[in-house]
Amino acid sequence: MPLTFYDFTPAPSPRRARILLAEKGIDVDTVQVDMTKGEQLSDDYKKINPSCTIPALVLEDGTVLTDNAGIAAWAEAYKPEPALLGTTPTEKGIVMSWNARIDFEGFMPVAEILRNTSKGMQDRAITGPTNFAQLPELAERGRARLPLFWDALEQRLVGREFIATDNYSIADISALVCIDFSAWVKMAPGDDHPNIKRWHAAVSARPSAKA
Known part of the structure; x- marks a missing residue:
């Protein structure tokens, strides 16, 4: 399955992940979750991320990462260059x-x-x-x-x-x-x-x- 990124463009938290993924050159399919309409609290989104937070990244094996720390650690291991977490x-x-x-x-x-x-x-x-x-x-x-x-x-x-x-x-x-x-x-x-x-x-x- 493709990498799927759940985003809300105006929000700062998913922007951090977008920049990191862009620096790494990692392509994802993006799904917008409109926080102004409370879509992060919907039953459908809770099935993806019960914490109701954005971003969320669904990996190729179905694993869901629901915070910037996890997304960054995964991205650094998935595509080590350019190194964004340090080299030594x-x-x-x-x-x-x-x-x-x-x-x-x-x-x-x-x-x-x-x-x-x-x-x-x-x-x-x-x-x-x-x-x-x-x-x-x-x-x-x-x-x-x-x-x-x-x-x-x-x-x-x-x-x-x-x-x-x-x-x-x-x-x-x-x-x-x-x-x-x-x-x-x-x-x-x-x-x-x-x-x-x-x-x-x-x-x-x-x-x-x-x-």
């Missing part, structure tokens, strides 16, 4: 450490702000099949945390072309999508982050960024 043991450690940091210090604050303030996400403050009420305090915590991460990333990029190692990696993919996602809550890096802006312009120009 040290590089792999650095890449994954930075990727985890971007998730925790970047994506989480943005998601906390968006999901706990958006009128369209009332009682949907956490993804998945179970409804959770918004907590305004989490949005405030996100607003406090995010600028600290931008400052740390700015320092990391001084004199560097890429975030984790000397080569483009999954950390650059994650940070690119995180920064674009942060514009949704009007907290993207500004003029006081020139290294981030230089790096962002460069990685945004890669063909995969348009995937």
